Amino acid sequence: MAERILHKSPSGSVLHHLTDYAAARREFNWPAARRALVGGEDSRLNMAREALDRQIECGRGSQVAARFIDRDWNRAEVTYTELKGRAGRFANVLASLGAGRGATVATLLGRVPELFTVGLGTLEAGNVFCSLFSAFGPEPLRTRLELGHVRVLVTTESLYRRKVAPIRNTLPELRHVLIVRESSGSDLPQDTADFAELMSGASQEHETAPTRDTDIALLHFTSGTTGRPKGVTLNHAAVIAQHATSRLVLDLHPAEVFWCTADPGWVTGIAYGLIGPLTCGVTLVVDREEFDPRRWYRILEEERVNVWYTAPTAIRMLIKAGTALARERTFPHLRHLASVGEPLNAEAVLWGVEAFGMPFHDTWWQTETGAIMIANFAACEVLPGSMGRAVPGIEAQLARRTARGGLEILESFDETGEIALKPGWPSMFSGYLEDPERYQASFVDGWYLAGDLARRDAEGYFWFIGRADDVIKSAGHLISPFEVESTLMTHPAVAQVAVIGIPDPIAGQAVKAFIELKDGFEPGEALNRQIMGHARRLLGAVVAPREIAFKETLPRTRSGKLMRRLLRARELGLPEGDLSTLEGRE
Numbered sequence: 101m102a103e104r105i106l107h108k109s110p111s112g113s114v115l116h117h118l119t120d121y122a123a124a125r126r127e128f129n130w131p132a133a134r135r136a137l138v139g140g141e142d143s144r145l146n147m148a149r150e151a152l153d154r155q156i157e158c159g160r161g162s163q164v165a166a167r168f169i170d171r172d173w174n175r176a177e178v179t180y181t182e183l184k185g186r187a188g189r190f191a192n193v194l195a196s197l198g199a200g201r202g203a204t205v206a207t208l209l210g211r212v213p214e215l216f217t218v219g220l221g222t223l224e225a226g227n228v229f230c231s232l233f234s235a236f237g238p239e240p241l242r243t244r245l246e247l248g249h250v251r252v253l254v255t256t257e258s259l260y261r262r263k264v265a266p267i268r269n270t271l272p273e274l275r276h277v278l279i280v281r282e283s284s285g286s287d288l289p290q291d292t293a294d295f296a297e298l299m300s301g302a303s304q305e306h307e308t309a310p311t312r313d314t315d316i317a318l319l320h321f322t323s324g325t326t327g328r329p330k331g332v333t334l335n336h337a338a339v340i341a342q343h344a345t346s347r348l349v350l351d352l353h354p355a356e357v358f359w360c361t362a363d364p365g366w367v368t369g370i371a372y373g374l375i376g377p378l379t380c381g382v383t384l385v386v387d388r389e390e391f392d393p394r395r396w397y398r399i400l401e402e403e404r405v406n407v408w409y410t411a412p413t414a415i416r417m418l419i420k421a422g423t424a425l426a427r428e429r430t431f432p433h434l435r436h437l438a439s440v441g442e443p444l445n446a447e448a449v450l451w452g453v454e455a456f457g458m459p460f461h462d463t464w465w466q467t468e469t470g471a472i473m474i475a476n477f478a479a480c481e482v483l484p485g486s487m488g489r490a491v492p493g494i495e496a497q498l499a500r501r502t503a504r505g506g507l508e509i510l511e512s513f514d515e516t517g518e519i520a521l522k523p524g525w526p527s528m529f530s531g532y533l534e535d536p537e538r539y540q541a542s543f544v545d546g547w548y549l550a551g552d553l554a555r556r557d558a559e560g561y562f563w564f565i566g567r568a569d570d571v572i573k574s575a576g577h578l579i580s581p582f583e584v585e586s587t588l589m590t591h592p593a594v595a596q597v598a599v600i601g602i603p604d605p606i607a608g609q610a611v612k613a614f615i616e617l618k619d620g621f622e623p624g625e626a627l628n629r630q631i632m633g634h635a636r637r638l639l640g641a642v643v644a645p646r647e648i649a650f651k652e653t654l655p656r657t658r659s660g661k662l663m664r665r666l667l668r669a670r671e672l673g674l675p676e677g678d679l680s681t682l683e684g685r686e
């Protein structure tokens with residue numbers, strides 16, 4: 101039997117929100133969770149109201165809501181009352197721009213205070229907030245700004261010049277670009293406005309819009325195997341599940357210090373880097389810098405972090421940097437560690453015990469689920485390598501699609517199946533933008549199918565097996581092979597291309613492209629570098645391939661579809677599987 105680890109917070113520090121898993125599952129229901137959050141039967145529900153107004157009403161106005169740390173260790177703090185004032189100002193700025201309720205407001209920003217202001221102000225105004233990943237190149241940005249019909253964009257001057265200016269004239273719906281200045285004095289680019297100037301001219305008094313549970317609050321982009329990126333919409337009701345899981349899974353308590361290391365360009369950075377924790381009245385720590393082991397240990401110690409939510413790639417990089425570095429510091433305030441985004445191997449869970457005296461608690465969810473669905477709970481035993489059990493209020497099963505287009509729910513244990521969730525939880529996505537067919541296709545026989553394969557043991561612990569599709573997860577970022585292929589195809593030498601994920605010891609997976617060249621082009625180092633440069637410029641370094649291989653021909657089915665599966669099998673030396681549809685039968 102697998103080793104089990106139980107780590108409860110030192111006595112006297114906190115009482116866990118969930119102590120008895122079976123009882124919590126029995127007693128939990130979503131209507132009660134909603135009532136507990138909004139304090140009654142209020143028919144209006146707004147994420148920003150729960151994150152700010154409600155906290156101020158509870159007497160937390162002067163508590164620090166977020167503490168931002170810059171490169172030189174300057175700390176900028178903002179209290180709940182101040183953040184509410186800033187959000188109100190931004191909501192008024194949106195009104196003065198005539199953005200219109202429901203219009204989408206996007207940010208292209210790092211982890212800066214303005215992102216919090218814009219996000220919460222947008223929600224308060226009843227507009228849709230979309231946080232874009234600042235490491236994307238112009239091409240992924242163009243697709244997302246266009247698909248999201250983004251009306252207002254807030255970004256910095258340098259990001260604007262590098263990434264948005266080159267595509268601005270292809271985006272007629274993007275009416276307003278507000279620039280967060282990095283230095284004073286310089287002229288702003290054409291057709292942009294000064295964010296700070298608009299803010300200082302606006303009143304901070306603003307009445308939170310009377311949004312309903314079913315009004316769209318957030319737009320997140322995620323990747324599928326084919327076609328355009330998927331614009332996932334989450335409604336204001338999602339805050340009910342984000343709050344419930346911030347308590348039950350992350351075990352957050354008011355006034356605690358919480359650090360979520362996820363980038364706000366991805367769903368975790370918003371659900372658990374902003375909304376959920378603020379609805380629990382914590383103080384958020386926000387590091388503006390990129391990963392650095394020494395820096396991260398210093399933050400955990402000096403900021404007195406109580407609860408830490410991070411990701412496997414970061415944990416593997418810390419392991420690589422050596423446990424001795426962790427030992428140079430002490431973490432008397434740390435009491436709960438959690439991880440998300442990629443498979444967390446047993447070694448990484450156990451390393452938590454070595455370095456911090458407690459295991460990492462894996463959690464599983466997706467952009468589409470809007471909140472954590474499967475988790476290891478702070479007061480329960482952790483089975484290293486397992487993602488944990490279904491969250492109270494969530495019915496999770498493993499299923500197999502039948503040949504007739506139906507669904508078979510697997511009854512026996514230790515069978516591999518696709519994770520299936522019974523709709524009814526409040527943060528379930530409300531749609532894929534402009535793609536109702538794709539939305540419909542995510543549900544079979546009344547179950548949402550997640551596209552991830554797993555196993556479950558007799559106690560209900562889920563064990564991740566892999567994805568059911570070709571989507572790549574690299575360093576926690578979900579990457580569509582199709583999006584990378586489409587961009588590579590724009591290079592004049594490229595005739596055909598297929599992109600797969602190959603194993604990487606740190607990032608989990610890395611992007612590899614197989615390219616068939618057009619006649620007249622010679623494979624070689626020079627061309628390799630040229631195509632690589634082209635990809636990085638358009639896609640951004642995070643999405644661009646790490647490796648390129650030239651091939652005479654790429655395997656495809658008789659109907660002309662690329663067989664990425666076969667390329668992957670050959671690359672990894674795995675069985676090639678059923679080749680009956682392979683064109684030409686090599």
Ligand code: 6R9
Nearest residue numbers: 440441442443463464465466467552564578
């Ligand atoms: C929150 C988030 C979702 C996909 C998901 C799965 C992978 C997430 C995981 C995990 C193994 C875990 N994933 N958590 N795989 N173990 N604990 O990451 O959302 O960006 O939409 O990605 O990430 O494949 O389907 P998103």
